[in-house]
Amino acid sequence: MFREVTATQVLLAAASPRIQFAEFTADEEKENGADWLWWWVDQDGTCYGLLAQAKILKSRGRHWSIDFTYRTQGDDQTQISKLIRAANRFDVPAAYVLYCGDTQYRATLECDRAHDGVLCRERDHVGVSTVPALVAETAVGLYGRNSGVSAFHDALPVEDLAGPDGQDEPIVPLARGLAEDLSRFLRQPQRGSRRVAKELLRPVQRIRHGQFAEAAVMERAVPITGTLFADIPNDLGHFSVPYLAHMLRGLRHEVPDYVHDVLDGRTPPAWVTDHLGGIVVIPDADAPATAGDRTPHGSVGQLFPGPPEESRPPGGRRPGQAA
Template identity: 40%
Template structure:
C-alpha cells in the first residue's frame, strides 16, 4: 500500500498546571520513544518524528542537584494546593511529582500499585556506585497533617482489616529484601508549618521554621525509637529535629560530619578493613549507607545495654559477609539491618528493572516500584555498571511479558 510522508510532532511541557501532568509527562516521553523506534523501522520510512523536550535538551545535573530540584518541585505544588485551600498533597501524588522532577538523572521503574496495607513499603531506592556496588533502602512515604491546629505526623499508623502496625510491616519487608527501611516525610511548606503549633514544650515552632525540610528522610529505626519513647503529639517535632533533607542522602555537599559508633570503633568486633567503607565512604552507595547509619548510631550510643559482639551472617551478595548481632534496644540487630543494604553488586531483580525486564512477582507484589540513583556523571541511557545497564524511565505492568 502506498503512503505519503507525514510528520508527528510531540511537545512536552515542563510547567504543568495540574497534578496529573507530572505523571502524564513521563508517559508522553514513553510514547515519544516508541514513535522514534517506529520511525527507525525501514517499513515506516515515510514517518518523521519531531520531539521538543526541554528537559532532555538541558545540561545534565548532578544527582544531588536533581534531588534538590525534585524537592523544590514538590514544594511548589504544595504551595499551589494550599493557595487554593485544597490541603496538602497525598503521599502517592507527592512521590509521583518528586520522581518525575528528578528524572532523568534519577531513574524510576513503576509496577502495578502494591497492596500497601499488606506489605507496608512503597519504593525500593537503589544508590549505585561506578564499580557496580549499590546501597538499597525500602522507603515509605508519609505526609504531615494538621490536627486541632497542631503540626502532626503519625508514626503509629495501623493499616488493613487487622489494623497491623505499619512499622511492623516495614520491618518484615526489610527482612525479606535484606535491606533497611526509612521514611520520606512530606511536611508541607514553611508557611503551612508556621501557622500550626508545635506540641513540644519550649520549642515555640523553631523546628517548623527550618529551611529546606519540605521533603525529609528519616531512618526507620530512628523513627521506631521515637515511636517507642516519645508522646504521639511530639512525633512531628522529633521528626523535624532528626530528619534531613532528602538530597542529603548523598551528603550535604561538604565534608561529612564526624561519625561515632559503639561497634565500629571496636577493632575486636569489626576489623579495620570492614570499618573503612563507613568511616571514609567512597561513592554514593557507601555515602548513603553512612548517612542512614549516622541517624541510628548516636541512639545506640545512648542505650544502656552491653555490646553483643557475636557475628551473624548477612544476605548473599552483601558487602559485609558477617556483622555483630548487637541490637541495643532496637527491634533488630542494627548493623546487619543497615549494612545488609550495602551490596558488592546489583541484585538480579534490580538489574532486571534497569534492563527493561519485569522483576520476579515477589518483588513487584511488594513494591510500587524501584528508584535508581546512578553515580554522578551517568546520565539516563548511559551504562552505569556492567551488571546494571541504565535505560530511560519506563512504565509497565508486572504481568507484561519480559
C-alpha cells in the same frame, strides 16, 4: 498537602530523568506497610537499597504528626512493624520517605533543637526527607502520637544524602573490635551509595549511644551474600532488630538483577512487582554534582505543598517501557 501516592508521583516526575523509576500496580501498603524500593547506584556498581513507606508531615493547628502508629482495621500490627519485617524480603533496611512541605507550610512547627544554628523547621531541602524506620520506631516508643516532630528532626533531605557538599563526620560505634573494612567505613568520608548508608546509620547510632542498655553485643550477624560487610556485630540495644546489620545489609557489591531490569526498561520478576508499589533508581550516585542535578527552584523540597499547574501523567515509565 498532597496524599502520599500523588506526592510520590509528582516527586518522581520532577526528578526524572536524573532518576529512573518503574511503577507497579500492587497495593502493598495494607499488607507490608511498604511502597517503594529505593536504590542508589555508583558508577562502579556498588549500591545501597532501602524499602520505603511514604508519609506526610501533617498539621492540625499547632500540632504536627506523622501516622507511624497507623493500623488497618482488624489488624493488631502497626504499619511500622510490618515495614521492618517486609524489608527482610529484599535484605535491605526499612525507612520512611517524608513529605514535609516548604518553610511556610512548617511555620508553626515547634522543635527546640537546631541544625548548625538553623531552626529545625527552616532547614534547606527537607521538603522530601527520609528517616530510618528504627528511628521512627524509637520516636513512637518515647512520644507515641507526638513522635512526628522528633522523627522530622532526625530526617535527612533525600537530595543531600549522596551529595558532595561537606564532609561527613566519623561515626564512633558502641561496639569494639570491628572488622577493619567496617571500621574504616565509619571513620572515613564516603561518597555515593556508601555515603547514603553512612548518613542513614548516623541517627540510629546516635540513639544507640543514648540507650541505657548493656554493652554492645559482639556476637556476629549472619552474613548476607553480596553485602559490602560480611563481619557485623549483632548488637540489638533497645531496637526491635540488630541495628548495624539491619542498616548496612542494603550496601552491596553489585546491583541486583531486578534493578538492572528497571535501568534497562524490562519488567522485574513477579516476586518483586507483586510486593511493591515501584522501584526508584538513582544512577551515578557518586558522580560529581552538576547544575542540572537540582530543580529550577534549587530543591525538590520546593515542590510541596501545592498542586501541579496542570494535570498530566507522571514522567516516569511503566515496566517494559524504554528508558
